[in-house]
Amino acid sequence: MITGKNYIGADLSSDSTVSFKTFNPLLNIENKTTFFEASDSEIQKATKLAHDAFRVFKLVSAKQRSEFLIQISEELKSISDDIINIYCSETGLPEGRCKGELGRTINQLLSFATLLKEGSYQEVSIDTPLPERKPMPKPDLRKMLMPIGPVLVFGASNFPLAYSTAGGDTASALAAGCPVILKSHPMHAGTGEVVSSAIIRAAKKTNMPNGVFSNLNSKGIEVGVKLVNNSYVKAVGFTGSLKGGRAIYDLASQRSHPIPVFAEMGSVNPVLIFPKKLQKEYSELAIQYAKSITVGSGQFCTNPGIIISFKSDYFDLFINKLVQEIQEISPSCMLHPNIYNSYNLGLQKIKKNKNVSELTSYSDKYENNFPRHVISRVSAEKFIEDKCLQHEIFGPCSLIITCQDEEEILKVIESLDGQLTGTILAQDHDTFLSQQIIDTFELKVGRIIFNGVPTGVEVCSSMTHGGPYPASTDSRFTAVGINSIKRWLRPVSYQDFPQSLLPDELKNDNPLNINRIIDGVVTREGDSHFENT
Amino acid sequence: MITGKNYIGADLSSDSTVSFKTFNPLLNIENKTTFFEASDSEIQKATKLAHDAFRVFKLVSAKQRSEFLIQISEELKSISDDIINIYCSETGLPEGRCKGELGRTINQLLSFATLLKEGSYQEVSIDTPLPERKPMPKPDLRKMLMPIGPVLVFGASNFPLAYSTAGGDTASALAAGCPVILKSHPMHAGTGEVVSSAIIRAAKKTNMPNGVFSNLNSKGIEVGVKLVNNSYVKAVGFTGSLKGGRAIYDLASQRSHPIPVFAEMGSVNPVLIFPKKLQKEYSELAIQYAKSITVGSGQFCTNPGIIISFKSDYFDLFINKLVQEIQEISPSCMLHPNIYNSYNLGLQKIKKNKNVSELTSYSDKYENNFPRHVISRVSAEKFIEDKCLQHEIFGPCSLIITCQDEEEILKVIESLDGQLTGTILAQDHDTFLSQQIIDTFELKVGRIIFNGVPTGVEVCSSMTHGGPYPASTDSRFTAVGINSIKRWLRPVSYQDFPQSLLPDELKNDNPLNINRIIDGVVTREGDSHFENT
Numbered sequence A, B: 001m002i003t004g005k006n007y008i009g010a011d012l013s014s015d016s017t018v019s020f021k022t023f024n025p026l027l028n029i030e031n032k033t034t035f036f037e038a039s040d041s042e043i044q045k046a047t048k049l050a051h052d053a054f055r056v057f058k059l060v061s062a063k064q065r066s067e068f069l070i071q072i073s074e075e076l077k078s079i080s081d082d083i084i085n086i087y088c089s090e091t092g093l094p095e096g097r098c099k100g101e102l103g104r105t106i107n108q109l110l111s112f113a114t115l116l117k118e119g120s121y122q123e124v125s126i127d128t129p130l131p132e133r134k135p136m137p138k139p140d141l142r143k144m145l146m147p148i149g150p151v152l153v154f155g156a157s158n159f160p161l162a163y164s165t166a167g168g169d170t171a172s173a174l175a176a177g178c179p180v181i182l183k184s185h186p187m188h189a190g191t192g193e194v195v196s197s198a199i200i201r202a203a204k205k206t207n208m209p210n211g212v213f214s215n216l217n218s219k220g221i222e223v224g225v226k227l228v229n230n231s232y233v234k235a236v237g238f239t240g241s242l243k244g245g246r247a248i249y250d251l252a253s254q255r256s257h258p259i260p261v262f263a264e265m266g267s268v269n270p271v272l273i274f275p276k277k278l279q280k281e282y283s284e285l286a287i288q289y290a291k292s293i294t295v296g297s298g299q300f301c302t303n304p305g306i307i308i309s310f311k312s313d314y315f316d317l318f319i320n321k322l323v324q325e326i327q328e329i330s331p332s333c334m335l336h337p338n339i340y341n342s343y344n345l346g347l348q349k350i351k352k353n354k355n356v357s358e359l360t361s362y363s364d365k366y367e368n369n370f371p372r373h374v375i376s377r378v379s380a381e382k383f384i385e386d387k388c389l390q391h392e393i394f395g396p397c398s399l400i401i402t403c404q405d406e407e408e409i410l411k412v413i414e415s416l417d418g419q420l421t422g423t424i425l426a427q428d429h430d431t432f433l434s435q436q437i438i439d440t441f442e443l444k445v446g447r448i449i450f451n452g453v454p455t456g457v458e459v460c461s462s463m464t465h466g467g468p469y470p471a472s473t474d475s476r477f478t479a480v481g482i483n484s485i486k487r488w489l490r491p492v493s494y495q496d497f498p499q500s501l502l503p504d505e506l507k508n509d510n511p512l513n514i515n516r517i518i519d520g521v522v523t524r525e526g527d528s529h530f531e532n533t
Helices: A040-057 A062-078 A080-091 A095-118 A168-176 A186-205 A222-229 A242-254 A275-298 A313-328 A337-352 A380-385 A406-415 A435-444 A482-488 A527-531 B040-057 B062-078 B080-091 B095-118 B168-176 B186-205 B222-229 B242-254 B275-298 B313-328 B337-352 B380-385 B406-415 B435-444 B482-488 B527-531
Strands: A006-008 A011-013 A125-127 A141-147 A151-154 A180-183 A213-216 A235-239 A261-264 A271-273 A306-310 A374-379 A397-403 A419-425 A445-450 A489-495 A516-518 A521-523 B006-008 B011-013 B125-127 B141-147 B151-154 B180-183 B213-216 B235-239 B261-264 B271-273 B306-310 B374-379 B397-403 B419-425 B445-450 B489-495 B516-518 B521-523
Touching: A006 A040, A006 A186, A040 A180, A040 A213, A040 A222, A062 A080, A062 A095, A062 A168, A062 A186, A080 A095, A080 A186, A095 A168, A095 A482, A151 A168, A151 A222, A168 A180, A168 A235, A168 A482, A180 A222, A186 A213, A222 A242, A235 A242, A235 A482, A242 A261, A242 B242, A271 A275, A275 A306, A275 A313, A275 A397, A275 A419, A306 A313, A306 A406, A313 A374, A337 A374, A337 A397, A374 A380, A380 A397, A380 A406, A397 A406, A406 A435, A419 A435, A435 A445, A482 A489, B006 B040, B006 B186, B040 B180, B040 B213, B040 B222, B062 B080, B062 B095, B062 B168, B062 B186, B080 B095, B080 B186, B095 B168, B095 B482, B151 B168, B151 B222, B168 B180, B168 B235, B168 B482, B180 B222, B186 B213, B222 B242, B235 B242, B235 B482, B242 B261, B271 B275, B275 B306, B275 B313, B275 B397, B275 B419, B306 B313, B306 B406, B313 B374, B337 B374, B337 B397, B374 B380, B380 B397, B380 B406, B397 B406, B406 B435, B419 B435, B435 B445, B482 B489
Parallel strands: A125 A516, A151 A180, A151 A235, A180 A213, A235 A261, A271 A306, A271 A419, A306 A397, A374 A397, A419 A445, A445 B489, A489 B445, B125 B516, B151 B180, B151 B235, B180 B213, B235 B261, B271 B306, B271 B419, B306 B397, B374 B397, B419 B445
Antiparallel strands: A006 A011, A006 A213, A125 A141, A141 A489, A516 A521, B006 B011, B006 B213, B125 B141, B141 B489, B516 B521
């Protein structure tokens, strides 16, 4: 049963009179449950609980945290039917998508559970002393990564599971040893509550401290603003719009004690197509990209928003085929009327731009929340001139950019802002695919794909889901994959500490049997190493 | 010969009419050379050169960058007499200190040279594909860390070599593959120019692109402000005051495209002394700490600014001995009249505070720039009440805090801001040394020292020189040790790339013979691994 209340630690609570409902975009009606926005007192309670829980949670062993994550995944599995029901009613997305996203969410939790058992994420390093060194003895120094403190996670509109309540930010923060305060996304507050109940049950079953997780509802931005400014909050994870992410970044960096924000924001995910590839496969590529642009109704951070190539007959054939294909794909429901309306506003702006021509055309009317699939076209020159054409239009559309020559393609790439992804469609030795193009492209993106589509973000250790601003607020981190844990860890060094007072990770005998770097060499050696020194 | 000009890449340049001189604090007179502040056009040239050089430098192999760093160290050695002369005349520090700092600077460069040859800093990771996986094939994903772009480094007042021109920030940035724009510290512009000449010669001899290093002079803050706002600058390294570091952080985070700043700022480096230790060694500890407080005339980021213990007869004996010892140590020259004056202003503020009593007393007058060594005392209660007592007073002074009991010592620790270091002086099983005290202390610091002094920052991979704000602007990084390179690196992933287009680090055959994580396992395997999959 969904209560509409906030989880303040393990307690359901609804102090506030501010309430809201979620929306079923397929039926175009409000859902029934009334959700209560977190009050100031609930915000204060949840953050204080997280602060207190941190003192206990940071001492919980990696093995126990691993069991906590596994238990969350078990709890999610056990209520998958409930999750699917509420998920579909709050998003308009099909059951298959929900199942896929739930599977991914579970896999993310389990990948961190595995990481915790393995131990190398803590980057343990030991430098043995040289007491006789002149002019100064070298001390015994040991370093490991420690959790940064309570992490505020904002649920994402477009991934109610994988980037929300028990999604990547939460999984990585809990894995790091950081309590999580979840600012639930108002569009899927019910899904958030159901998933939160699974986390709370898992925390109880594995004896985690109360306050290790809280889930706070909100209608507008006020709750989020208060949370970012709360002194108990030590870091923030966000996935969403540039506007939202930048606002959070600005608040966090203006605090008396600034905190790190990892915001994964807008991206138009440029695709470069080279002549030989087009000549051979223009039709297959058009079919592939019509699918990639429209999958999930275009509501992916990695949606291919601009497609760049040289003026040529084959590019024209590709474009014609793409326009034809994308018009034949049935529109699919967007997450919410707000997103549908924003999409249409974005399209209207493009339409008013006299340098851009829409290539798709529709005579019939569409139902509410079912967006048109739109392909437009602009010259490279006009694209470079007008930075507004780089703004993400969140939905199933793409802008075609035609270049005259290699020099112009380089200029287009140079003009691009930071991106989550960049894609190259080419034969290995394609005309004009110079090292310079690859090098320039690489400066702009977090992930560079060869002959594929940017949509679909594999969860693995080699994944980078981030990129130069505005793709993210800090290109040095990733939001997806096990390395995303690094966002919530800080190094602490122990100098000349007695064995009995060191954390287990740093003790001579290596009781956790983890890989450590001792005097520059990776080893699992324990006491024997230190006897020899 | 010192010209007083800026290095715009390899070219000496002086456009501006704004000029200044450095100061010899020992002689209390200006030095002779006139330095010219970098003009707007010189700033623009240097940053554009760095931007262009980056495109070449990022393709320079790690081995070649390693040779560049080694060559810098050779050049520095070959002009060590020149460096010592100008260093001493611009700082008032003794020759021995200069030699020690030069040695450390050279060792830092060489430690990065070694790191580059070894290769694991790039965190290369390869996930092999599963083309048959259902419902979606798993792509081939390969990830490595890449340089972030041109780095702006601010020279520090108190370490003209080790934290300035060719210091840790520069060495780590060049090692990462990032060109450096050095904003030279006005107090030691001559030392900066001499060291810069060594870097420029090394760059030429090892065929590095022009613009890989520039050195810009400035009198006031304007040049720094313009540089932080310059769009070619992609990251900033700073060591200095909280005021300066915060101003840079604020500018950088308010840019249209924010950039990461690592500012290592103020710290009072609390020292906790426990009863049993005091009882046994109060006299030795007092002697040790009188030295630590006064070394380098107290001008170290890790100077022990507050000393905390329980009210006891032995603590009184320690305090008396410390006061006696510190008064017997001859004062040593501070870096500059500005620093000397700031120190005296800080002391005056403390003196006006009716809750603080100065324990040292001086009847004689001192020469200019030779500071008094001052020990003051305050109760824990008053210390907790007054946040101003936590402000760093940069110089040879320390504040004694007396606590009534364990509860009060915990309250004092809880009240502390972020610190570079915290020190515990105790016997292994000392009275009141609870795990709770260690855990609480650890939350506040980057490095925690047992039975030692915080001054002296060992350059090794287990060192953390940073800490929670305001010790640094980002507790997730360190300014000292090989891990400081992480500040200037960002991950980039390559999906389904052909072998011929991959960087060498990511190619199947592992031509660089570096450690890589392939499907979760650390290995130097090359082709053989991929044949089996």
